[in-house]
Amino acid sequence: MTRHWLSAALLSCVLAVSPGAVAEAQTLVLKGGSVYASPDAMPISDAVIVTSAGVIAAVGREGEVQIPPDARVIDCSGKTIVAGFWNSHVHFTEAVWKDAGSVPAAPLAEHMQAMLTRWGFTTVWDLGSDGRDTLALRRRVNSGEVPGPDIYTAGSIFPRDGHPAYLPAEMKLPTASTPEEAAQWARTFNDVGLDGVKLFTGSFKGTGKPVVNMDPAIAKAAVDVAHAAGKPVFAHPQNMAGVDAVIAAGVDIMAHSAPGEPAYSPERLARFKQQGIALVPTLSLFAKLPVAPEIAARLVETTVNQLKAFSDNGSPVLFGTDVGFTNQYDTTLEYELMRRALSERQVLASLTTNPASYFKAAKKGRVEKEFDADLVVLDGDPIADVRNLAKVAYTIRAGRVIYQRP
Ligand SMILES: [Zn+2]
Incomplete structure (x- = not known):
């Protein structure tokens, strides 16, 4: 490992x-x-x-x-x-964060409260945003001007032709067609002071269209650069090919479970454990998708079962909601859904001791x-x-x- x-x-x-x-x-x-x-x-x-x-x-x-x-x-x-909670999957992408370095503090503070601090979050991982805004926001939070959590932020890399259907078509995204391009993006993220990398090992192109997966060799090139700099790599897997790219490339954290897919196989569970891979389940995200209720119920059942198998196998679960992408700020549903797979104490661990240990924040996670x-x-x-x-x-x-x- x-x-x-x-x-x-x-x-x-x-x-x-x-x-x-x-x-x-x-x-x-x-x-x-x-x-x-x-x-x-x-x-x-x-x-x-x-x-x-x-x-x-x-x-x-x-x-x-x-x-x-x-x-x-x-x-x-x-x-x-x-202990203070970690949300290991958020985004500072809503319009309110634009030009976060220069806009007045009051709306930033108000939104930080609505989205994060009123739900107990003292540390968050931003998994994709405009780094200029997020780094500026972090400076203002750490100066005490905007009450908010510790912020870590990861830069995203997409596969070629992998622009997700849910991101505006005009948004310019970092893509990699070769291992060299992926490595270059990861170096750029290091240079500008980002804390990690997020890879779209599977990118959703819309209902009925094939998922675009990232070649594991391309993913691994970014992983190698990030790991050499001591930084973690997250992935959005989308489907089992995306999960297999996580395993093959040595990605650290899966930023979602895989709602449209069957259970993780015993072989995959063994690799997760062997490689120390962590999971952010984001169950309520799938429960709230704008689909027919019976489809939503099936997505929930699948992802709850994946979470249970993952956790029962002894791998670390990190709490996260994808808030900022979703405007469902209330965390209650995520806790209720996680409780179907985990004990209350395991849910609390996913918010505190698990992320503190996983991200080596030795002085966090306990009272x-x-x-x-x-x-x-x-x-x-x-x-x-x-x-x-x-x-x-x-x-x-x-x-x-x-x-x-x-
Ligand atoms: Zn996300």
């Missing part, structure tokens, strides 16, 4: 968006709630969490933890606190001393009812409240 990209370059991009980069955080105390330090932990009741300089300074029961006199104290009685103070305050216990993951009262990134329910 090789995951070369989990090295220095990814670490440096983690550091670039570390708490130190965020506008200074005051001492914040969350008092009176129940805390899940990790998805598999027993809850700590009547807990006190102290954050200082963007980091968790102490976690324990009330009375055991000293509350600094100058702290802002948030009463969390009756609430449940978990423990010296971890980043990325926290979500929920109205109810998400292990009792997975829908409580969508009932967010506060989202805190690096010890700073980036969302507070009005």
Whole structure:
């Protein structure tokens, strides 16, 4: 198993968006709630969490933890606190993000809240957008001007004649007809400061038309450049040929399950595990496609079964919704659908410990001393009812409240 990209370059991009980069955080105390330090932990009741300089300074029961006199104290009685959520498939492509470096902050902040922070996201992977806008947006988020999550962003590469039916025809897309062209795009993405690559190993050309797949040798050329720079590679597989290109090229993460296809075969599941491939299922995306209800039901059944087989086989699941492409911001349905295949604790892991571990963010994913103070305050216990993951009262990134329910 090789995951070369989990090295220095990814670490440096983690550091670039570390708490130190965020506008200074005051001492914040969350008092009176129940805390899940990790998805598999027993809850700590009547807990006190102290954050200082963007980091968790102490976690324990009330009375055991000293509350600094100058702290802002948030009463969390009756609430449940978990680590900040990752959404490993988003897009900053809606019109509001255009010219994100120069437009006023207020509409950016408002949309960031509607799309991400009010659902608990403190870290996101953008899998395709105009990098100029997204990198500018990241700068404004990290300066504290626009309350928002840590943002990682990947550059996309499409196969020749693989312009997807759902992207505007006039949009100019990076395409690769040869391994050299794919490698060149991946180098360009590195040069401009993107954090990873996304390959369309299968591109949807419209209903009734054949999917255009990327030759695995072309995909591998991009993978090699990204991995040499320590960066991850995602893929949009679309069909089983696209899944097989993921396996053959050494792609790290599948950005969707494969709704129009049967189950992953035992051979494919074995390769996923052997190669450390992760899956972002995006189940609610397929559930909400504008198709007849019986077709949507079949897509859901197929993708839920794929998720279950993938997870039961011991491979890592990363939460993601494709929000920004879809305007379905509410995460409730995704949690309900994932719960058909996974336990509540596994769903929580897909939001916290799994991505932190997969992307080597060693100080994220848990509510423990010296971890980043990325926290979500929920109205109810998400292990009792997975829908409580969508009932967010506060989202805190690096010890700073980036969302507070009005
Ligand atoms: Zn997407």
